[in-house]
Amino acid sequence: MKLQYDKPAHVWTEGLPIGNGRLGGMIFGGVEQEKISLNEDTLWSGYPKNGNNPGAKDALPKVRKLLQEERYTEADTLTKEMMGPYTQSYLPFGDLLLRFEHGNICHSYKRTLDIENAVHSLEYQIGHVIYTREMFASHPDQVLVLRLAASVEGALNVHASLDSPLRHMTGFREDRFVLEGTAPEHVDPSYVASDDPIRYGDPENNKGMTFEGQLAVKTEDGQVTVDGRGIHVLGATTATFYFSAATSFNGMDAIPGVEGKDASFIASSFLDEAVAKPYDSLLDSHITDYRVLFDRVKLQLGNSPAPEQMSTEQRITTYGAEDPGLVELLFHYGRYLLIASSRPGTQAANLQGIWNAVTRPPWSSNYTLNINTEMNYWPAEICNLAECHEPLLDLISHLAKKGVETAQVNYGTRGWTTHHNTDIWGQTAPVGNYGDGDPSWAFWPMGGIWLTQHVWEHYAFSGDETYLRNSAYPVMKEAALFALDWLIDDGSGNLVTSPSTSPEHKFRTAEGVAAVSPGSTMDISLIWELFTNCIEASEILGTDLDFRKELVSIRERLLPLQVGKYGQLQEWSKDYEDEDIYHRHTSHLVGVYPGRQLSDEETPELFVAARTSLERRGDESTGWSLGWRVALWSRFREGNRSLRLLSNMLRLVRDGASEQYNHGGVYPNLLGAHPPFQIDGNFAASAGIAEMLLQSHRPYMELLPALPDAWQQGNVSGLRARGGFEVSIRWDNGQLAEAHITSHLGLDCVLRSEDPIVVTLDGSVVKTEDTDSNIISFPTSAGRTYRVKLS
């Protein structure tokens, strides 16, 4: 459970991330000069705005008519009239810089990120003096804490300061070093050519956020001075630095400048409380708090061939996924990163989680809703981190409010919609700078329809009916109202979305490639999933009978999915040729994973066709796309193939690799490489590995549905299954040895197993497989644990 290295990071993607959901640090581990890149998750460019476009309503019927006439490229051009502004960007806070007076020549260097305790440690020796550093991001105390120590009394001489690439001033206030900054009012996305990409407001009347960072130190000996250049510690044996930060962000609807929070007050309040506590007590409460979440799941996939001291980087290059220990590490790293970037009350994890060091980050480091944001949260429920799902669920509630106006203004529909991207200001309008963007990505009104899958899943795993009634269902219902109004008759009685895209992919027509057409498979599948979830929810809640009937009948009329000429699941309503058969998005397979529309039992032909589609896409892609394919192959019960995709993921990508679309992997610090860095690959890997071991999207649970041959022996504990079950599984010789299923809700447990099984409770048989069917069902009592074995 450690990432370890024998040299400092030269670049950010070799650094090691810590976070408490809100504050993040990327630790380089330099000997003479240490740099820790800092983040605070509310620090974004911009200010509240909506970006709705009334002109969209005029263009919509014209686009629909062009599509009916199959004039696709013209429709593409006209769709640009329906676009809105780009989102704002997630910004770096700055750096904590330390300069040690002992020079750069050392030996026995080692830096480690222990993800079992969420503590970063560093050790090296200069002469006879051993220097150590220990750092963590405390959630209970809301500060970053860095403890420095020397093995020889008084050997520590260090200077610390703060810096930022944003507009700022530094100085000192009593015994603290302070950085006060202002965020730009606007930052252009990285992919936009711009003469003036970063725009600050008028200092007198600035609408951008303000932010503040404060640094304090405590020592037991030596001398401490604080001045305009930083904090200076001379002749100490230990020193503990505390970093606290906050911004003026006060919700997406606040009036800029007027209702801003007092960043300085917040930062100093956290700091005051933290410095008053002894280091050991801060560390203890941090570890206790973290382990409540982290310890819930354990995983063992087999013996690691890697020598214990081998660096993580070398392990990646030497073994990749052939080292089961490295796969375990990748799995838990995703869980670590989710805990570190997404805690109740924080912002949802964005494209880079909370870690970003540049002012124009790739794709604005925003929320990309046509895959990446959802993917970030795929591991949340199954990997037993339901609390960490909350920031996304909160974001969805906000978007559901803002998106009502967008639905009305842009399209004149009921319900709510949100599009391709959003940001901290909750943009629900399309992006594309009113026509500069390409409709293949800029025009995508399905964001709400996909996101609501998360509120349903949160219920499906927890069984929390109060949540379903008060929070989930209303948001799902409003998304369904939008879908009902957005669907149109295709002229033959089938209902389709129009215009629609299969995100970011295009098809070939006689006139050239085009993006928009009516009734893409992804749209139809997402609407099928939403309607199905709404139907089940209204049944559980005993509400909305007429609405439910309407959904049932409209779901029947959705354009049926089709099998194309290659035996593939058609990506569009017509059997067009792909622009790129290896395209990274596998949007048309959303009904296989994360959805449940397609299965071997209910839709056997389409399920086979979906498999053919995945086969055609191949095994090479961006990091996040490889992660999706791990889960997809698991749903096809092909564990060896899932492992092959994992081995493509566990391939070293070096910093500086330019943006690429067919060779993803991981950086030396095991963060996902699109490339560039994008965190969704990490989250998809954890979700995909879990899905290899346990599935529950069908009306039953399946143990070890996609176990690869290479994992002959192993165990997992603490995974969650829908219906309120917690599952531990041990396997041997590639077969189930025993499983323990704890029922939290007392619902019936339904298992699918190809081999006969027996279920016992306290040694007495509860159920044996008694029919030819491979499904067995047994009642459970809440709080009891059932044992499952092959019979």
Ligand code: FUC
């Ligand atoms: C979508 C993807 C890209 C990238 C970006 C953030 O546009 O197609 O590959 O992940 O989001």
